[in-house]
Structure formats: structure tokens, C-alpha cells
Amino acid sequence: MDYEVVLPAAGSGKRMGAGKNKLFLSLANKPILIHTLEIFQKDRNCTGIYLAVKPEERDYIQHLLNDYKITKVKGLPNGGKERQHSVHSCLKVMNDVEIVLVHDAARPFISQQVIDRLVETAYEKGAAIAGVRAKDTMKKVQDGIIVETVDRENLWSIQTPQAFRYELLRHAEDVAEKEGFLGTDEAMLVERLGYEIHIVESNYENIKMTTKEDLLFGEAILKNRQM
Numbered sequence: 001m002d003y004e005v006v007l008p009a010a011g012s013g014k015r016m017g018a019g020k021n022k023l024f025l026s027l028a029n030k031p032i033l034i035h036t037l038e039i040f041q042k043d044r045n046c047t048g049i050y051l052a053v054k055p056e057e058r059d060y061i062q063h064l065l066n067d068y069k070i071t072k073v074k075g076l077p078n079g080g081k082e083r084q085h086s087v088h089s090c091l092k093v094m095n096d097v098e099i100v101l102v103h104d105a106a107r108p109f110i111s112q113q114v115i116d117r118l119v120e121t122a123y124e125k126g127a128a129i130a131g132v133r134a135k136d137t138m139k140k141v142q143d144g145i146i147v148e149t150v151d152r153e154n155l156w157s158i159q160t161p162q163a164f165r166y167e168l169l170r171h172a173e174d175v176a177e178k179e180g181f182l183g184t185d186e187a188m189l190v191e192r193l194g195y196e197i198h199i200v201e202s203n204y205e206n207i208k209m210t211t212k213e214d215l216l217f218g219e220a221i222l223k224n225r226q227m
């Protein structure tokens with residue numbers, strides 16, 4: 001079951017506070033970006049990778065791709081102001097693909113099993129996203145005061161990859177652009193058009209490298225995998 005993947009990689013990583021794109025930071029002596037790319041480079045079903053990049057980082061990323069023999073990259077379009085714009089700019093340069101996955105370049109621990117299930121479900125149903133069940137007690141807070149304890153039973157934390165029929169996601173992104181709507185993930189753009197989106201249960205290792213502690217968690221995950 002073939003698919004192509006879009007990896008937004010044009011963020012500034014302010015919350016990491018590294019003074020540079022957090023994707024260039026190393027985990028076990030390899031840039032985070034390369035850890036993520038190698039997953040898709042290895043997956044035989046992945047037939048193309050599109051990376052949204054900052055123009056000033058394109059040359060450096062091209063060097064990394066050469067050094068680590070990442071050969072599946074078909075496009076390195078300019079990213080945009082928000083993540084959604086970066087994803088959209090990749091979709092605009094893709095063609096002839098049935099299923100597209102969108103995956104944060106900053107999530108280097110996604111499992112092959114979850115990718116396979118997402119692709120399968122997207123082929124069957126049109127849209128599927130990765131998520132995990134909420135672990136903590138969830139409360140709605142307003143002005144520092146608890147307003148409500150939300151029933152955790154039906155709450156999920158949403159991750160990437162998010163998998164869609166290309167035509168569906170492209171349409172949802174085009175509509176959002178036209179209407180000036182900004183979502184926090186791809187699914188939100190598709191949901192608002194009334195389509196059903198299926199959840200694929202992922203795992204808690206699929207963290208997004210966001211703050212400094214995540215680097216520690218990341219090193220621990222890699223160490224555990226080597227044992």
C-alpha cells in the first residue's frame with residue numbers, strides 16, 4: 001500500500017530555546033530530522049518524501065540528505081508562517097498520489113506498525129490519525145478556576161502521522177486557505193467539512209520534541225530500544 005509523506009520542518013523551535021531549528025539538534029549523535037527521515041526512507045511503502053523547509057536552511061538540509069543517503073525526497077518547498085501553511089505548500093507540489101501522510105519532522109519515534117495501520121485505514125475509509133488515550137484527569141479551567149472535570153473516557157491526545165486521501169486533504173487545505181481558517185492539525189480542516197476521521201491507537205513514545213526535557217526522554221527511548 002503505497003503512500004507519500006509530507007514532513008513540515010520549517011518551524012523555529014522557540015520552545016526548545018536552542019537558538020536554531022530544533023530538528024538539527026542531535027539524539028544519539030544524529031540530527032532529529034534524520035531520525036525521522038530514516039523511518040520513511042526504510043519503509044518500502046513510502047514512495048516519496050516532501051519536506052517543507054526555511055529557504056535559508058535548504059542548503060544545509062540538502063547536505064544532510066546527501067550525507068545520510070536519504071534518497072526519497074522529491075521536493076523541498078518553502079515552508080510558511082504557520083505549520084498549516086508549510087503542509088499546504090508541500091501538497092501544492094505533489095501529484096498523482098492516492099494517500100498522503102502528514103508527520104511532524106519533530107516526532108522521530110513513530111512506529112512502523114502505526115504507519116501501516118494509518119495507511120491501511122486511509123485507503124479503506126479516507127482519513128485516519130494517530131492518537132493516544134488521555135492519561136491525566138482533564139479539567140476545563142477559566143481564569144485560574146476549575147469550571148468542569150471533563151470525562152476522560154472519550155478524550156484522546158492527538159499526534160501525527162495523519163493520513164488522508166490526497167484529494168480530500170488538498171481540498172480541505174484549499175478551503176481553509178480561502179476562508180482564512182487556521183487549524184491546529186490537518187484533521188481539524190477535514191472535520192469542519194463534515195468528513196469522518198478514524199483514530200488509530202498509537203503509543204506514548206511518539207513524542208514531539210518540543211522542550212529541553214524531550215531531548216532527555218528521546219535519549220532514554222533510544223537507549224531502551226537498543227537493550
Ligand code: C5P
Nearest residue numbers: 008009010011080081082083086105106
Ligand atoms: O512547533 P511544533 O513542534 O509544534 O511544530 C511541529 C512541526 O511543524 C515541526 O516539525 C516544525 O518544524 C514544523 N513547522 C513548519 N512550519 C511552521 C511551524 C512549524 O514546518 N511555520
